[in-house]
Amino acid sequence: KNEVEQSPQNLTAQEGEFITINCSYSVGISALHWLQQHPGGGIVSLFMLSSGKKKHGRLIATINIQEKHSSLHITASHPRDSAVYICAVRRTSGSRLTFGEGTQLTVNP
Amino acid sequence: SAVISQKPSRDICQRGTSLTIQCQVDSQVTMMFWYRQQPGQSLTLIATANQGSEATYESGFVIDKFPISRPNLTFSTLTVSNMSPEDSSIYLCSAGRRELGTDTQYFGPGTRLTVL
Numbered sequence: 001k002n003e004v005e006q007s008p009q010n011l012t013a014q015e016g017e018f019i020t021i022n023c024s025y026s027v028g029i030s031a032l033h034w035l036q037q038h039p040g041g042g043i044v045s046l047f048m049l050s051s052g053k054k055k056h057g058r059l060i061a062t063i064n065i066q067e068k069h070s071s072l073h074i075t076a077s078h079p080r081d082s083a084v085y086i087c088a089v090r091r092t093s094g095s096r097l098t099f100g101e102g103t104q105l106t107v108n109p
Numbered sequence: 110s111a112v113i114s115q116k117p118s119r120d121i122c123q124r125g126t127s128l129t130i131q132c133q134v135d136s137q138v139t140m141m142f143w144y145r146q147q148p149g150q151s152l153t154l155i156a157t158a159n160q161g162s163e164a165t166y167e168s169g170f171v172i173d174k175f176p177i178s179r180p181n182l183t184f185s186t187l188t189v190s191n192m193s194p195e196d197s198s199i200y201l202c203s204a205g206r207r208e209l210g211t212d213t214q215y216f217g218p219g220t221r222l223t224v225l
Contacts, residue, residue, distance in 0.1 A: 031212035041146070041199045041219035048212050086151065090212060095140060095205075096167075097214065099151045 003027050006087050006100035013107050019074040021103045023087030026068065033097065034061050034072050035086040043086070046072070077107045111136045113217035115202055121223045122192055129188045130220045132202030137182040138215075140205040143175070145198045146219075152201065158185040192224045 005024045013019050023032070034046040047054050047061040049070060054061050058077075063070040074081055087100040112135045122128050132141065141158040155175055156164040164177035179185040189196050202217040 033212075033214055035214075035216070041201075041221055043201065043216035043219075045214055045216070048214070050212070088152075088214075095157065095207070096142070096154055101151050 002101070003098050004087055004089055004100040006085075006103050008103060009101065010104045011106070013077050013105070015078055015107055015109050017077050017107075019077050019081075019105065019107075021072045021085050021087075021105070023070045023072070023100055024068060025070075025087075025089050025098075027089065027098070028092045029089040030092045031090045032063055032070050033088045033090070034070070035088060037084040037086060037102070039083075046085075074105075079107045079109050082106050110213075111138055111204055111206070111215045113202055113204055113215050115200075115217040115220050117220060118218060119221040119223075121225065123225055124193055126192055127188055127190045128192065128222060129186050130200055130202070132185045132187070132217055134183045134204050134215070138204040138206055139182075140207070141179060141185045142203040142205070143177060143185070143187045144201040144203060146201060147198045155187070155200075158187075189222065192222075194224045197222055197224045 003026050007022045032049045036044045049063040058075045060073040084102040084104050086102045088097040114133045116131045143155040144152040146152050154167050155170045156166040158164050158177050158179040160179050176188045199219045199221050201219045204215045206213045
């Protein structure tokens, strides 16, 4: 079993829909990152969470440390949101990140 | 924040040759990492680039195949040696800062390598 599990693996939505991507992890962490990767390959860091909730524009990320679970929400989705969204955790006992498999999101107009 | 640039952005190479990828960060960072992303898969850490000393390699990756340099706090190189088609991947440089309760991770645009 992977230390970081994401669901769903693939997600197709219509423009304007509310989207949720989930991430569960099985180790103690000091931080959880949500990343966005566009088809060209470059990765953008969206959020770093150690507790609670963060919001940036139409993106909201939450984390529940007790349940070892995080969610990324996109409100009023748009075709430009189409990308791979990756959850990554940093263990409390290390400097490396452990990555989930990613969620391929496609938003159709 | 930090901006990371990588050169080259892509390359097509012949089997048996070597390619050196450069990573430049526009500000000093404590940690630099090299990742590989094979087609359709997530990121796999190759090594942590340590300033002024040998890199720390992950299981399955060795210095002879992936020599890494980090002469200062803003620059690192990764060489993919004696390439084979299995080395065709995106190679990503990453930098991190962990200080005063923050944990920030930056990624370069990636180098898309195709080995024929």
